[in-house]
Amino acid sequence: MSAIAATAAELDAVVYNEQGLVPVITQDAETGDVLMFAWMNAETLRMTLAEGRMVYWSRSRREIWRKGDTSGNHQDVRAAYYDCDQDALLFKVHQHGAGACHTGERTCFHRQFGG
């Protein structure tokens, strides 16, 4: 795990939606596979950068979701990016355990249109 020393200016620039959330893309730092899509609020973004470990906001459970606390499949942060509009985030991670998906698959995007 490696903490990311984001500046106050970088953190303040992030644009949250009307629910106070920002979309997050999580990518395997080694393979380049997109592992999952989820959300963070300002608090879980700060936790993620400080801990060097992915912490999401669960919209369904309405609670902080420290990925892997239940499953063991936690994700160490390797690098963190924000997009040109500052309203979407990309994290490159090291995925522990079987994978990112609750189904046991490595990536949540394991099904393809057209077969």
Add this chain to the structure above:
Amino acid sequence: MSAIAATAAELDAVVYNEQGLVPVITQDAETGDVLMFAWMNAETLRMTLAEGRMVYWSRSRREIWRKGDTSGNHQDVRAAYYDCDQDALLFKVHQHGAGACHTGERTCFHRQFGG
């Protein structure tokens, strides 16, 4: 460009938010780089799969956004995926032109937290 023959069951399974939109991650099929994050509605998803070319919904302009019609930087679809909850999409594309970003950068995620 290659059309994707999605089934009616696959299309019907996609979950849209309260604005009728689904989040879309666009990834470079050759390099694996995440190029951009945007949105589609049911109509632009069908157009994208039928044309084999990325067609988004512009939330700011509230209109169909056929990527590259203005910039020339269009995106050919190589493969299309949906996640385990069917509420997020991933497209692997061939990026034409300078890149995906309106700034001229190849990817919209060209800035990193912590420098």
